[in-house]
Amino acid sequence: MKRLINALLIILANAFAYSASAQKDTLDVVIVGGGFSGLTSAYYLNHLDILVLEKEKEAGGRCLTGEWNGFHYPKGTEYMGKPEGLQKKLFRDLDVKAKEIPGPADGIAINNRIYYGDRLLDFLSEQELKDYDRLREELSKLNDLGVEDHIFYDEMTTEDLPLRLDAFTVSHWLQSGQYPDVLTNYVNVENRGLFGTDNSSHSMYFDIPEMAYDLPLPGDKRSEVYSFDNGMYSIIEGFANKLGDRLQTGMSVKSVKVLNNGLSEVRYVSEDGEHYSALAKAVIMSTPSQITAELVDGHFSQHVKSSLRQIDYSQYVTINFFLKERYLKDAWSIACLEEGDVVTFYDVIRPQVDNDYNGPSILSVYMAPKHAKDTTFIGLSDENLLNKAKNSLEKYFSGINKSIAGHDITRFKYAFPVFSPMYGKRLDILKNDATTFGPLFLAGDYMVYATVDGAMISGQRAAKRTLEYLKP
Numbered sequence: 001m002k003r004l005i006n007a008l009l010i011i012l013a014n015a016f017a018y019s020a021s022a023q024k025d026t027l028d029v030v031i032v033g034g035g036f037s038g039l040t041s042a043y044y045l046n047h048l049d050i051l052v053l054e055k056e057k058e059a060g061g062r063c064l065t066g067e068w069n070g071f072h073y074p075k076g077t078e079y080m081g082k083p084e085g086l087q088k089k090l091f092r093d094l095d096v097k098a099k100e101i102p103g104p105a106d107g108i109a110i111n112n113r114i115y116y117g118d119r120l121l122d123f124l125s126e127q128e129l130k131d132y133d134r135l136r137e138e139l140s141k142l143n144d145l146g147v148e149d150h151i152f153y154d155e156m157t158t159e160d161l162p163l164r165l166d167a168f169t170v171s172h173w174l175q176s177g178q179y180p181d182v183l184t185n186y187v188n189v190e191n192r193g194l195f196g197t198d199n200s201s202h203s204m205y206f207d208i209p210e211m212a213y214d215l216p217l218p219g220d221k222r223s224e225v226y227s228f229d230n231g232m233y234s235i236i237e238g239f240a241n242k243l244g245d246r247l248q249t250g251m252s253v254k255s256v257k258v259l260n261n262g263l264s265e266v267r268y269v270s271e272d273g274e275h276y277s278a279l280a281k282a283v284i285m286s287t288p289s290q291i292t293a294e295l296v297d298g299h300f301s302q303h304v305k306s307s308l309r310q311i312d313y314s315q316y317v318t319i320n321f322f323l324k325e326r327y328l329k330d331a332w333s334i335a336c337l338e339e340g341d342v343v344t345f346y347d348v349i350r351p352q353v354d355n356d357y358n359g360p361s362i363l364s365v366y367m368a369p370k371h372a373k374d375t376t377f378i379g380l381s382d383e384n385l386l387n388k389a390k391n392s393l394e395k396y397f398s399g400i401n402k403s404i405a406g407h408d409i410t411r412f413k414y415a416f417p418v419f420s421p422m423y424g425k426r427l428d429i430l431k432n433d434a435t436t437f438g439p440l441f442l443a444g445d446y447m448v449y450a451t452v453d454g455a456m457i458s459g460q461r462a463a464k465r466t467l468e469y470l471k472p
């Protein structure tokens, strides 16, 4: 009885708190989440009456950047694919210029030594090189069937594609091809570095585009990887300038509910505890899937709700070390093949300085759990994480610890949606269930692919669907 009374009191207090707050006029669209998917949706809907609500002090989500000594550094995302189609036009409009940088893993750290240059190929034996070529050929054949286009642009029918590979993990596939340990380990570290997921939890189908890219041909110097003068900050700034006060940060959305009259009510709280509610004709949910499932009250079918909840997220930690001098400049990103939590080192100031620059710099250490289900990893103490990162760095850059002037640790609870086997089936539900056609729409990298490109495409698609829904 006491519990019931308490629950009633909380409901009454909430109702009072929100009704006492400023009630805005009806908006066309509210966008929940100011990551790249939400910001892209907002960009395409900016001619309407819109509001973007972002929980953190700054927009950008997993593309958030920091600033030290005049340098911008990534807390999460460092680069993106070659801007084409929608991105090319969008960046022109935002007045940001993409610049090509070296491909990822242009160095390999193993056994206390760094191999620069042709990445993995330099230290493979003759037999391993043959296996490498076989693996490359297999992946190219699969990718040539149009897997990437299918995942990103839905361009082909599923009958033409090796979708059956969605039932297999990367481990299964590599085992059945009897590939040597060194290649299996390399793919594992790449997957942990790029998706926070090990081979045994990643769908083979969803790994094809990334694996086909990551395994270079000998002498292949292509990069197809881009960043900006001030890293991802350049784009976030561009979006923020376009949106003005339609982008509100420090606003945490608490619930989204479709009312009987078809409008949606979004309740949110500012950092200083002010309660607000907004009414909108449509809402785009561009938060990670599990958060979306929690925020939306009713509306979505049970299938949609459970698909959103079933998407696991891998966890991830990045540490930016502020250094008195530059230690890493012969490579942009080093895949760390040693056993442990460190997966990549980045010379993150690379797009901002000349190659021979030797002054103060920032080196990032990216750390991932050994498998996607490990949810304790990001809870490790700062001291523990710093020790792991510093020990690993010292092996490869002797004396570096004396040069550390400071650090910035970032923990990602929702780092990457885990593309576990049969992910394609979950996406079918999220894209095609009647309840995802309005007034609530889904955006986020989990709807396409766990990259900036995937997030932006998802944001554009959600905007397009929203416009169709709002047509008189």
Ligand SMILES: Cc1cc2nc3c(=O)[nH]c(=O)nc-3n(C[C@H](O)[C@H](O)[C@H](O)COP(=O)(O)OP(=O)(O)OC[C@H]3O[C@@H](n4cnc5c(N)ncnc54)[C@H](O)[C@@H]3O)c2cc1C
Pocket: 032, 033, 034, 035, 036, 037, 038, 053, 054, 055, 056, 059, 060, 061, 062, 063, 075, 076, 077, 078, 079, 080, 081, 251, 252, 253, 254, 286, 287, 288, 291, 316, 318, 412, 414, 415, 416, 443, 444, 445, 446, 449, 450, 451, 452, 453, 454, 455
């Ligand atoms: C460490 C790391 C490195 C990465 N590196 C790369 C890379 O180099 N290249 C690449 O292409 N991709 C990379 N990615 C992936 C890329 O960052 C993501 O795919 C992309 O940024 C996802 O964008 P999003 O909009 O879907 O989600 P998010 O960026 O997570 O945006 C969701 C937003 O919703 C906000 N939010 C959450 N709850 C609420 C609430 N209740 N109310 C209001 N707002 C809320 C969050 O604060 C966040 O800003 C990396 C990811 C990580 C974690």
